[in-house]
Amino acid sequence: MTPFKVVYGRDPPGLLRYQPSPSDNQSVKDSLLARDALLNKLKENLFRAQQYMKHQADKKRIEKHFQIGDxxxxxxxxxxxxxxxxxxxxxxxxxxxxxxxxxxxxxxxxxxxxxxxxxxxxxxxxxxxxxxxxxxxxxxxxxxxxxxxxxxxMLQPLQVLNRRTILKGEQLIPQVLVQWSGQEVSEATWENAEDMSHLYPNFNLEDKVIFNGGSIVMGPEENIPLQAENDKLVIEEGHVAAFPENALLRRSTRTKMTNTRLGDFVQGK
Incomplete structure (x- = not known):
């Protein structure tokens, strides 16, 4: 289908060759003959251009023939x-x-x-x-x-080697380091995690993450005795209490002094 037919819905009109007639006007006759000569010249130039392009392309072409079993x-x-x-x-x-x-x-x-x-x-x-x-x-x-x-x-992702988050503009974009099928680890590429999820919905991007099931509430066996931990504290002057029984309070041993601005203030008893 030609562009002309797409626009107008019909094939373009053909250019008919001029058939000389004794009754034709001389100016019309000269104009039509000039048009035919121009068309012939255009066709000749197009043919010469095609032959030149073919000649240049054939310079890089080699005849190849193979036999069955080669x-x-x-x-x-x-x-x-x-x-x-x-x-x-x-x-x-x-x-x-x-x-x-x-x-x-x-x-x-x-x-x-x-x-x-x-x-x-x-x-x-x-x-x-x-x-x-x-x-x-x-x-x-x-x-x-x-x-x-x-x-x-078409290569397929094989495994996720690493992950990172980069700052692009004002957005944080998570990326994964993907090793592709048939490629070495050194040829792995960083890909956007969102793009990988859309292109490979069945590929697990969390290959290296190990999830431990359970509740978010810490169990009794996981509670660390506070007294045992505080017994291991290093007693330093001015930072923690000097007596183990007061270690949980973590009160300072610094001497409290009255503010000098309140020297004239009488505190009620």
């Missing part, structure tokens, strides 16, 4: 979700995986590969996504990502 590397799209906020440099991510065996040739530019059973992706790839494997496949292998769909590689 081992090839598979080029997959970059990680579409390495972390929630995609902070890592995707240019450093792995590009090729495998090697995998070619099962069949589909058409002239596509091949069907033998992929692992956990790969949620179509097994037919364009020849531009394949690269010839050379060497011993038993010694060299790059494992396939755990989860793959048509949009690319």
């Amino acid at each position: 081992k090839v590397w598979v080029k997959l799209k970059p990680y579409r979700q390495h972390s929630v906020q995609l902070r890592q440099n995707q240019k450093l991510s792995m590009r090729y995986f495998g090697p995998f065996t070619i099962l069949a040739k589909i058409g002239s530019v596509a091949y069907k590969l033998l992929l692992p059973v956990n790969a949620k992706i179509h097994p037919i790839f364009h020849v531009s996504q394949l690269k010839e494997f050379k060497g011993d496949d038993t010694a060299t292998t790059i494992p396939f990502p755990l989860l793959i769909d048509e949009e690319g590689i």
Whole structure:
């Protein structure tokens, strides 16, 4: 559907070529002939531009042909979700995986590969996504990502390593340090806890927290004898009572003196 049809609800009118007639006005005839010449020039320029672009693109293209049973590397799209906020440099991510065996040739530019059973992706790839494997496949292998769909590689959170709270503007934002599936601990990323809860509702963000069930009321066995604790107090002059029986009172032994401003005041008896 063309933009013209979207706006006006019908196809745009076609440009008919001018058919000369002896009865036509000379000025009209010249105008229509000039229009046809301009259209021919535009088509010629467009064709030349297309051929030039094709020539430049073909310079980087190499004819590839594989046989059934050959081992090839598979080029997959970059990680579409390495972390929630995609902070890592995707240019450093792995590009090729495998090697995998070619099962069949589909058409002239596509091949069907033998992929692992956990790969949620179509097994037919364009020849531009394949690269010839050379060497011993038993010694060299790059494992396939755990989860793959048509949009690319999708990593899943494996565990929570740590947590923190950062100040962004005037808000305190809790974050968790997440280790992703298929990644090392050193590649863990800090993610907002709220974002992780929305994107992965079944993932437990409290993996490292151990909850001890029970009431908020302290039991009798948990009460600490105050007398035993006070017996361990270090008696220091001027801070606590010098006698153990008065330790619970924690009264100062400092001598009380009358305020000099109240010297003329007579206290009633």
